[in-house]
Amino acid sequence: MTIDDALxxxxxxxxxxxxxxxxxxxxxxxxDATAEAFERATRTWTHGRPDNxxxxxxxxxxxxTIDERRKQATRNRTARRLSPDxxxxxxxxxxxxxxxxxxxxxxxxxxxxxxEAQVALTLRAVAGMRPAEIARAFHCSPSTMxxxxxxxxxxxxxxxxxxxxxxxAELDDRLGPVMRSILLVFNEGYAPTAGDEAFRQELCxxxxxxxxSLHDMLPDQAEPAALLATLLLIDAxxxxxxxxxxxxxxxxxxxxxxxxxxxxxxGVELTLGALNSPKRGDYTLQAAIGALHMEAxxxxxxxxxxxxxLYEQRLEQFRTPSPTLVIAHSIAVAEAHGxxxxxxxxxxxxxxxxxxxxxxxxxxxxxAEIDNDIEAALRxxxxxxxxxxxxxxxxxxxxxxxxxxKSRASPNT
Amino acid sequence: xQYALLAYEDIDATEARTDEEQSELLAGYGKVAQALAEQxxxxxxDGLRSSVVxxxxxxxxxxxxxxxxxxxxxxxxxxxxFVIEATDLDEALNWAGQMPHAQTxxxxxxxxxxx
Numbered sequence: 001m002t003i004d005d006a007l008x009x010x011x012x013x014x015x016x017x018x019x020x021x022x023x024x025x026x027x028x029x030x031x032d033a034t035a036e037a038f039e040r041a042t043r044t045w046t047h048g049r050p051d052n053x054x055x056x057x058x059x060x061x062x063x064x065t066i067d068e069r070r071k072q073a074t075r076n077r078t079a080r081r082l083s084p085d086x087x088x089x090x091x092x093x094x095x096x097x098x099x100x101x102x103x104x105x106x107x108x109x110x111x112x113x114x115x116e117a118q119v120a121l122t123l124r125a126v127a128g129m130r131p132a133e134i135a136r137a138f139h140c141s142p143s144t145m146x147x148x149x150x151x152x153x154x155x156x157x158x159x160x161x162x163x164x165x166x167x168x169a170e171l172d173d174r175l176g177p178v179m180r181s182i183l184l185v186f187n188e189g190y191a192p193t194a195g196d197e198a199f200r201q202e203l204c205x206x207x208x209x210x211x212x213s214l215h216d217m218l219p220d221q222a223e224p225a226a227l228l229a230t231l232l233l234i235d236a237x238x239x240x241x242x243x244x245x246x247x248x249x250x251x252x253x254x255x256x257x258x259x260x261x262x263x264x265x266x267g268v269e270l271t272l273g274a275l276n277s278p279k280r281g282d283y284t285l286q287a288a289i290g291a292l293h294m295e296a297x298x299x300x301x302x303x304x305x306x307x308x309x310l311y312e313q314r315l316e317q318f319r320t321p322s323p324t325l326v327i328a329h330s331i332a333v334a335e336a337h338g339x340x341x342x343x344x345x346x347x348x349x350x351x352x353x354x355x356x357x358x359x360x361x362x363x364x365x366x367x368a369e370i371d372n373d374i375e376a377a378l379r380x381x382x383x384x385x386x387x388x389x390x391x392x393x394x395x396x397x398x399x400x401x402x403x404x405x406k407s408r409a410s411p412n413t
Numbered sequence: 414x415q416y417a418l419l420a421y422e423d424i425d426a427t428e429a430r431t432d433e434e435q436s437e438l439l440a441g442y443g444k445v446a447q448a449l450a451e452q453x454x455x456x457x458x459d460g461l462r463s464s465v466v467x468x469x470x471x472x473x474x475x476x477x478x479x480x481x482x483x484x485x486x487x488x489x490x491x492x493x494x495f496v497i498e499a500t501d502l503d504e505a506l507n508w509a510g511q512m513p514h515a516q517t518x519x520x521x522x523x524x525x526x527x528x
Binding site: 161 | 503505
């Protein structure tokens with residue numbers, strides 16, 4: 001192949017941004033030109049790549065958009081002159097820096113778009129995923145995903161959303177949706193909300209790549225560094241997280257020898273850097289929690305009081321914290337200070353959704369286990385299994401109850 | 414580009430507003446309008462009377478039918494219209510954010526002008 005995966009990943013967002021820009025901010029036209037430029041490359045690079053393949057692709061995509069705009073103008077017979085943008089667009093391809101991709105990131109996650117559209121556009125424009133692949137990742141039909149993308153591109157064009165990064169003053173607010181999009185991609189890979197797979201590595205890898213490029217472009221910002229750290233630390237557990245039969249292994253039963261020490265080292269270093277920042281954002285706190293988990297040589301040696309404290313700081317940032325966060329905090333408190341302190345934290349929860357019910361019963365089962373109340377633990381495991389989102393979750397719960405039943409049969413082991 | 418900034422609020426809020434609150438609201442809009450005008454970005458801007466006194470014309474069989482009341486009956490109604498010049502949505506959002514209905518209660522809808 002003349003265009004391998006590495007070149008595609010590196011080139012796609014740069015070509016896309018340049019094409020959108022020379023198409024006057026029109027994402028649909030820019031995307032068509034990008035796809036066409038890659039097709040032309042596959043056709044013409046039969047004797048090897050040009051010296052500067054990314055530059056070649058950018059120049060080609062720009063030429064396509066300019067030709068397209070000329071054709072449009074002639075077709076319309078309105079004698080409307082091409083906008084100065086397009087005519088001045090002879091700047092050398094080498095002037096395209098990483099910042100063009102940063103502009104693309106921020107525009108795809110513009111707060112005026114729905115979170116679903118933000119994620120879909122980011123995966124399409126920055127990661128180069130096809131609509132059908134994105135549809136599979138989010139369990140919707142390709143036509144639904146295509147419609148969502150068409151609608152988002154139309155909104156960008158008609159509402160006048162510029163392809164640009166925010167000013168310094170707006171950066172904090174605007175980084176939120178960008179990072180949330182990346183996290184959503186990772187979560188869907190790490191803990192799919194539906195389906196039979198325990199995780200989907202390709203989505204995790206995609207999210208890590210996106211987080212890494214965001215961090216590379218904004219190296220002095222703590223939160224993007226912390227986001228990358230969080231993803232690396234979670235991803236480091238992947239080979240210990242699933243057993244031979246495909247069931248999930250909870251953190252405390254994982255074989256820590258199998259954790260990826262390179263990822264952990266990089267994640268911890270990034271976390272320490274982020275913690276130096278005067279203002280600790282939520283991603284920094286998450287990274288710090290992740291680092292504490294990963295640095296414990298054994299589960300019993302985990303610094304639970306510190307983790308519970310970090311969860312408290314996370315809770316303070318939200319007016320209405322998510323049930324997931326409330327439950328995670330309660331578990332940390334139970335491990336650190338006992339279940340008497342932890343139980344009241346869950347009183348306000350309304351387990352309306354399945355995922356909340358699943359997490360809630362899993363937490364109550366763990367509390368009962370800590371208190372040696374095996375009957376209550378088994379009851380809650382059964383309730384959690386009934387609400388479990390994936391087969392892998394159910395399998396893990398089954399194993400847990402088997403383990404508890406064995407310990408009940410022979411209490412001294 | 415031109416953007417229409419459409420201010421909406423609860424009908425109850427409109428009906429219950431005292432004269433004093435009304436002049437406070439107008440002063441809030443006056444500030445934004447002045448800033449827009451100073452930068453040459455204000456095309457039009459004013460408040461509307463309550464939709465309680467609105468009249469609607471719809472197509473009929475022989476001739477248009479006139480009815481009492483707004484097009485859409487809802488809890489919230491349109492209460493102010495601004496048309497401004499802005500380079501992109503971000504700038505329009507920034508102006509909209511300074512309007513009283515984006516700060517206390519109600520909301521401001523941003524729509525590009527021109528079909």
